[in-house]
Ligand SMILES: Nc1ncnc2c1ncn2[C@@H]1O[C@H](COP(=O)(O)OP(=O)(O)OP(=O)(O)O)[C@@H](O)[C@H]1O
Ligand SMILES: *[C@@H]1O[C@H](CO)[C@@H](O)[C@H](O)[C@H]1NC(C)=O
């Protein structure tokens with residue numbers, strides 16, 4: 001948030017007029033449906049959160065809809081730090097207001113389900129130099145990483161997928177490839193189980209210029225990458241890659257693998273590895289996520305591990321034992337379905353195949369016979385043998 005602050009401040013004197021014209025221009029364009037007049041009709045104000053630069057309140061519209069209001073955080077570290085350093089309260093406040101206006105303008109231009117919706121804004125310069133800026137936004141709830149870790153895998157996958165879709169949009173946005181310079185979980189909120197970015201004051205669509213590849217390094221605390229410098233003198237895909245690695249380190253590593261269905265683990269590890277090494281761009285990452293979604297929704301991930309062989313049966317002969325087996329010769333357990341039998345077979349290292357027999361227990365569940373080998377197949381029209389794909393021959397998803 002504070003990186004380019006000094007730069008902007010040094011321009012206060014001579015660029016003041018230009019900025020004022022900028023603000024006038026931004027203030028007039030108000031395609032959102034709410035404006036200054038709506039501010040006086042709000043009720044039920046409450047505190048939602050604050051950061052370095054901005055403060056966020058909740059408020060109800062006359063119809064009852066609750067929205068979020070963003071304004072400059074007077075007591076925030078950005079304004080107070082600036083005042084301490086430069087002793088110019090009005091200028092410091094104006095710069096913070098300019099950031100909020102920039103954010104509102106970006107939210108207005110960039111519309112996507114992964115970006116918080118701007119309902120409107122109020123820019124009132126009648127009090128100049130105390131410019132009042134208020135952005136009226138869709139209401140979200142803060143992202144609680146600890147809580148998220150306790151939600152089902154399916155929900156965590158949804159969050160990661162909304163993030164990937166957002167980054168795909170940002171990489172190909174109407175403003176060019178947009179990077180979120182200050183990419184952290186606290187810049188996001190949840191709306192109906194979907195992740196949305198709310199802090200855009202540190203977004204940029206400028207791609208780094210370069211003379212050689214060495215000018216194009218992406219430095220992270222744990223890793224750095226050197227990208228290619230194109231003939232046009234730009235670091236190839238640097239904005240997209242920066243976003244993607246941040247998504248990997250702040251979101252995917254925590255949310256994606258934990259308690260995922262075991263047969264999806266290989267493809268998820270692949271996504272983690274490929275984004276963690278920046279082997280994938282955002283397009284390939286999105287493709288991989290859509291593949292996971294498809295496998296998961298269709299149940300294909302369950303069948304992938306087993307080949308079903310119709311019209312065969314296995315002879316009941318001596319084989320590995322398990323507890324509490326219904327047969328003395330081998331491992332026979334009651335199951336509800338082939339899926340359950342597959343899960344049991346997965347958990348037995350010896351198990352290579354199983355059949356669902358016609359025998360049932362008193363509750364009506366089928367007895368399944370688990371086998372460590374594939375010998376003794378005998379034809380049986382009504383039976384199906386399920387054979388585990390060996391891990392070495394497992395098809396790449
Ligand atoms: N639409 C919203 N709905 C609910 N809460 C929100 C919304 N937007 C922001 N918040 C909360 O307000 C906090 C501050 O907002 P924001 O991140 O925009 O301010 P900031 O000063 O730029 O913060 P930072 O110091 O992180 O850059 C957020 O961390 C978030 O918890
Ligand atoms: C990806 O896999 C390779 C090969 O196994 C390994 O060397 C590398 O460290 C992995 N990278 C990440 C980010 O996990």
Ligand SMILES: *[C@@H]1O[C@H](CO)[C@@H](O)[C@H](O)[C@H]1NC(C)=O
Pocket residue numbers: 172281283
């Ligand atoms: C990625 O996808 C976008 C939009 O779907 C497309 O315009 C772009 O050319 C693709 N980029 C690459 C490198 O494939």
